[in-house]
Amino acid sequence: MLDDKIKGQLAAYLEMLRQPIELLASLDGSEQAREMRGLLREIAALSDKVSLRDDGDASRRPSFTVGVPGQEARISFAGIPMGHEFTSLVLALLQVGGHPPKVDAGVIEEIRAVPGRFHFETFVSLSCHNCPEVVQALNLMAVVNPGISHQMVDGGLFQDEVAARQIMGVPTVLLNGEHFGQGRMTLEEIIGRIDRSALQREAERISAREPFDVLIVGGGPAGAAAAIYAARKGVRTGVVSERFGGQLLDTLAIENFISVKATDGARLAAGLEQHVREYDVDVIDLQRAEALLPHADGELAEVRLASGATLRSKTVILATGARWREMNVPGEKEYRGHGVAYCPHCDGPLFKGKRVAVIGGGNSGVEAAIDLAGIVGQVTLLEFESSLRADAVLQKKLFSLPNVRVITEALSTEVIGDGEKVSALLYTDRPSGEARRIELEGIFVQIGLLPNSEWLKGTIALSPHGEIEVDARGGTSLPGVFAAGDVTTVPYKQIIIAMGEGTKASLSAFDHLIRSSVS
Template structure:
């Protein structure tokens, strides 16, 4: 199953790092996928004398296999064949079970090792989901670190009965000890925050202990990463606080307009941001969400407070908190989110195989989603508020060529119907006649644009009615020493490369401000 290049890479670059024996133990049935799994495991075992493979048929989920270390209590299982986006999860599992240290900060590693309780996680994922590997890899690593944590990654399309029984319509969906626990991209720090009741207090204490920065960047996406790098290159004390390094880029699959890269994917670019920042003296603080900005008066330090407690202070602050998916704001939408209402066609599309679905939004993202979904679903209906679609002509021609798609224009979505457990239909108003109609669909993918993540800034800096931070051509807000960059601002054209440029502009403007402004006494002492 592995091509020659991949085998060579595994054998010569990765599996040579193993210091402990690894055993692959399969549970198979008569399906073709079981034969494929056996072939894959035999190939991997043949690449290293540290890896062995045997068939045991000791697990109810088939085909599946465990990655174990003889004599150690480690419970990691893949129910399905981890190729596609999940192949990296398999490689990391082999390495970590085989003795390669888990890469994470010491505080998080210690917190995982000391978690008190028995945790049996099951992650439902798809091989086309770019967010699923973060969850799978985090839980696998936690199972290596703590024997009381067990994890199984289930490939949804291969276990349809289980998916239907649990009514799973979005990935990644995470179960803990038999109960639904969460969904969406979740990293190790976020797992610790939820499982360890003392984690938030420790995080707040660590924030309060930090000395003031000359530049504090809030946000870890393209704008934030660019701003932090440009600031650090000036040799000034730079901090970055964010929910996740990479920001919304991590939720993007194909990227074909990032200059110098013909093609890349969001998680790859997000990881590159992190690696680039790590080459400089940047105090990166992921896993925190800003809750309040307190501008300094008369040249005093600015303060950013965070959810759960803790604050950071800085002479200048760059706001680069990005944007989030815009929601429909209709009855039923929140009730059936991840139960039919979805925002990521790449992640959740395979769960709607053979089912009728709708896409709300006729711009480029909506039409691209419809084209992708037409390949796996029974039928796709594009619902657009305006009287015509706004997407590029090349996309409209492709959509028109597909036999299982249709377009409804001048339609105002009014409600998401459901049976209490999952979505069953979508209501809309025909804006030309006022007639209310219903689409019998099992899912809806919302693709109607973005909203800036600026609710926490109301009353501190000037915002537009849409919530965008008002900035000038230098990235300056209405508060001296506070700057904005990227999709959360009035910068036109919400594109990755535009955000990167605006982040650089904000950092250079902040540096110019610093060299022309006397430092407050509290900051000058450091």
């Protein structure tokens, strides 16, 4: 299954093993089991520290564990971890084999200190770009803490189980057989959810920080650019974000970032974080801002976090970005993750051969419909206006697909389900006013963005659409507070524009610091 180049790279990685590891396969007569056996044999042949047995008795087949000989394995893969999950497999091999993970020592101690027994199962699709982070985090926890075990489950391979458990979004994580969470989760988030005392300790550490000269709220392209420019000025700089990378982490192909022919969101986000951390920037991740207390006379501004922590700074740059807009119709919230989805790349494979709708006729909606058409049985795209708004080249591709139909002048009115999953979508034909129904199993919402500014209402001037009002220099209605990126009134929500706006806001904040110190 592995080409010579990949084998060479993997062999080099396996030289880092410090102790023997054992692969134990539980197989059946399926084609997937044959492929799994072949993959495991190839891996075992690359290192004398890797052994293979195929007499496992696991209930999920085909599957295999990664463990130390003579010890109970705590990491397993139900399915063949290729695609995005191949890195998860490589890291599991290295970490079980004693190679130290690239994780802060304090985080390792937090994992080791978690009391109790926890068995996690993560249902993934191999095309999901958010799933590996969750799989890798839980695998690491299983390596460090003997009371924790984890299994990755390929939802595309175990479709009967996915249907029985009503799993319609990935990654979906079960803990001791019960639903634990869905969507992207970081290592620190998971630790905090199973050990509440860890959250309190982290909040105390955050609040103890000295005041910043420039504090950026948000870790997307705008926030990253602002942090780099502030740090290069030699001022004390901090970044606090709910998840570093922001919307980039939910973006697959990026082909309009000037000078970079093609990349993807996860890769660009990783590059941004790496660049920021090359400077003296205090990055505080996995923290959601809850309130802004503006400067009083001669005092510092404060940003209060949902964890209970408080950060202080001479200037603040707000770069909290935006999120997917919802339809706001009955049934949408009830069936989110049970047929209503927002990421076609992540969740599309779970709807293989089924009927789905895409809401929205802009570039995002048409791209989603094109992608889904290669996976699902039937795609119906609904657009509120009388014509699609996507680029002509995308529309041409869309209309060439045999399993796609387009309905314009359609107002979505209700998501219908059977109590467990989506079964239909109701919409109104705007010209006639007639109510109509589409029988389907999935709905992908692609109708634009909402600014992440609710926490600022009543504190700072916002537009009627909830965007932070900014001037030509990124200044807001509050002295010493600046804003940048998709959360602001600046038109055209693009990565490259957000970076430029973050740079401008950072330079304006530095100028404010200079002028304030002189006065």
